[in-house]
Amino acid sequence: MKKVLFFVVACVLLLCLESIKADIPKLINYQGMLTDNSGSPLTDTVDITFIIYDDPGPTGGNIKWDEIQYDVPVINGLFNVILGSENPINLDFSEDYWMEITVGGQMMPGRLRFTSVGYAYRALIADSALSATPGSGSNWSVSNSVLYTNEYWGIARGGAGNVLYGDSVYSHVNLGMACTTGTNGANHYHCIVGGGKLNSATDDYTTVGGGIENRATDWAATIAGGYWHLASGYCATIGGGEADTASADYATVGGGYNNRATDYAATVGGGYDNLVNSDHATVAGGSYNSASGLGATVGGGSSNAASNDRATVSGGSSNTASGEYATVGGGFLNTASGNYSFAAGRRAKANHHGCFVWADMTNADFSSTDTNQFLIRASGGVGIGTTSPGQKLDVDLGDIVVQGAGSFDSLGEEGIVYLGSVHHYVKGVYGFGVKIGAYAAGDVISIREISGNVGIGTTSPAYKLDVNGDINVAGSYNVKKGGVNYTHPDYVFEPDYKLMPLDELKKYVLEKKCLPNVISAEDVKRNSGFKIDELLIQMLEKIEEQTLYIIQLEERIAKLEKER
Numbered sequence: 001m002k003k004v005l006f007f008v009v010a011c012v013l014l015l016c017l018e019s020i021k022a023d024i025p026k027l028i029n030y031q032g033m034l035t036d037n038s039g040s041p042l043t044d045t046v047d048i049t050f051i052i053y054d055d056p057g058p059t060g061g062n063i064k065w066d067e068i069q070y071d072v073p074v075i076n077g078l079f080n081v082i083l084g085s086e087n088p089i090n091l092d093f094s095e096d097y098w099m100e101i102t103v104g105g106q107m108m109p110g111r112l113r114f115t116s117v118g119y120a121y122r123a124l125i126a127d128s129a130l131s132a133t134p135g136s137g138s139n140w141s142v143s144n145s146v147l148y149t150n151e152y153w154g155i156a157r158g159g160a161g162n163v164l165y166g167d168s169v170y171s172h173v174n175l176g177m178a179c180t181t182g183t184n185g186a187n188h189y190h191c192i193v194g195g196g197k198l199n200s201a202t203d204d205y206t207t208v209g210g211g212i213e214n215r216a217t218d219w220a221a222t223i224a225g226g227y228w229h230l231a232s233g234y235c236a237t238i239g240g241g242e243a244d245t246a247s248a249d250y251a252t253v254g255g256g257y258n259n260r261a262t263d264y265a266a267t268v269g270g271g272y273d274n275l276v277n278s279d280h281a282t283v284a285g286g287s288y289n290s291a292s293g294l295g296a297t298v299g300g301g302s303s304n305a306a307s308n309d310r311a312t313v314s315g316g317s318s319n320t321a322s323g324e325y326a327t328v329g330g331g332f333l334n335t336a337s338g339n340y341s342f343a344a345g346r347r348a349k350a351n352h353h354g355c356f357v358w359a360d361m362t363n364a365d366f367s368s369t370d371t372n373q374f375l376i377r378a379s380g381g382v383g384i385g386t387t388s389p390g391q392k393l394d395v396d397l398g399d400i401v402v403q404g405a406g407s408f409d410s411l412g413e414e415g416i417v418y419l420g421s422v423h424h425y426v427k428g429v430y431g432f433g434v435k436i437g438a439y440a441a442g443d444v445i446s447i448r449e450i451s452g453n454v455g456i457g458t459t460s461p462a463y464k465l466d467v468n469g470d471i472n473v474a475g476s477y478n479v480k481k482g483g484v485n486y487t488h489p490d491y492v493f494e495p496d497y498k499l500m501p502l503d504e505l506k507k508y509v510l511e512k513k514c515l516p517n518v519i520s521a522e523d524v525k526r527n528s529g530f531k532i533d534e535l536l537i538q539m540l541e542k543i544e545e546q547t548l549y550i551i552q553l554e555e556r557i558a559k560l561e562k563e564r
Contacts, residue, residue, distance in 0.1 A: 029082055046079075054095065347365045362377065
């Protein structure tokens with residue numbers, strides 16, 4: 001190490017000479033400063049050896065006591081040790097003693113002589129308990145079994161290496177061991193260390209209840225107990241545990257291990273390795289959780305993060321709520337990154353604003369694709385009114401009602417709709433709507449056509465209604481064309497499937513509309529050049545066609561009469 005220079009800042013001898021309890025350990029609070037050759041204060045960790053001689057030296061004399069203190073922290077040159085904490089000092093100091101100091105193997109020049117401090121000459125009075133009785137001239141008094149100081153002085157446990165700093169030490173209470181209240185060179189009020197070891201309460205109204213190596217360093221900061229805590233914020237609080245930090249105003253750590261509340265009014269309830277670094281944010285417990293958005297909350301679990309304003313993760317593991325007002329209800333590997341979004345289950349991804357994404361235990365991402373979606377992945381089915389859904393959506397003991405001017409446009413892919421135990425095939429086609437049930441009095445199925453054709457028994461209808469198969473009509477019925485009723489059996493179908501009554505058909509035949517290529521009598525009169533043999537040939541051909549047509553008509557009529 002660098003060559004160091006050494007000088008004593010303070011050496012206070014705190015020895016209890018009480019004759020009744022000679023076994024009380026005798027300790028010396030020792031403070032010093034280490035610098036390098038240029039005089040700059042050192043910051044390091046060193047081993048220091050202390051030896052007490054009965055001779056001023058520089059050599060010789062008898063060793064009366066020695067001790068090595070390892071890994072002594074040196075900060076800006078300053079160090080503080082309690083001599084006798086490793087090896088009790090069993091000396092009565094009835095003779096002169098000198099102390100030799102070695103730092104990191106380098107002996108400091110000269111032995112230091114032990115001297116008394118002012119008023120130590122009156123220490124003999126402490127040999128008698130009568131000095132605490134009223135009217136004895138002591139600074140203590142007893143009333144109704146209560147011991148009082150006669151002035152506003154500080155109170156410290158004796159023989160334990162405690163230090164009370166400042167002119168206002170009269171308001172300090174230090175009942176620990178090797179503990180400190182106040183700050184050297186400053187006047188702080190009402191600093192309290194209730195017990196423990198190596199604790200410090202160094203600002204106004206600071207309190208350390210107990211434990212070991214706890215530090216309350218800002219106004220009204222409080223540490224109840226535990227080990228190695230730091231409450232360095234205004235009115236910051238640590239309840240217990242180990243290695244916790246409350247480093248911002250009104251920050252709170254309830255306990256646990258290595259928890260950090262580092263922003264205004266941040267709170268960690270407990271657990272370990274949790275971090276809250278935003279205003280009013282909270283981690284209730286768990287491990288490796290973080291709340292880094294304004295007012296963000298993590299209820300517990302592990303490795304969860306609420307990283308935007310008012311975001312919430314209730315629990316689970318490896319979940320993230322990164323949108324404003326986003327929520328993850330729990331589960332595993334879920335993400336709510338859209339504002340006002342919600343995700344829960346396993347690998348649910350609410351990636352868009354206003355989305356609700358609920359996933360089952362399937363080990364695959366289930367993600368939103370647009371804003372304001374409500375998505376459910378339930379491989380076991382979704383049940384409404386039933387706890388045993390048999391389909392993707394199973395509704396029992398109730399109706400489905402659609403309010404408002406809804407539309408069946410763009411229904412999407414085909415599927416099956418179950419009504420009771422009966423399933424109905426439905427395929428969504430743009431511009432086509434289907435309603436199953438009571439659309440009006442007596443209706444069972446109602447089809448609302450917007451555009452296109454309707455096919456029954458065919459997937460490619462060529463007409464508004466195209467039926468592939470027989471049509472059976474029972475009871476009385478009307479067939480309309482252009483708003484005019486045509487009641488059976490006074491109609492037939494032409495080969496081109498046009499509907500035509502019998503009287504119109506007779507007129508149609510008489511006017512030779514069925515024989516468009518036959519030469520009429522008028523044509524013969526106008527043109528005498530026709531040959532009779534050619535005319536007869538054409539007539540015979542048409543008579544044959546007409547005969548076949550009549551036969552077909554008779555067959556249809558017979559079929560219709562039979563069906564009646």
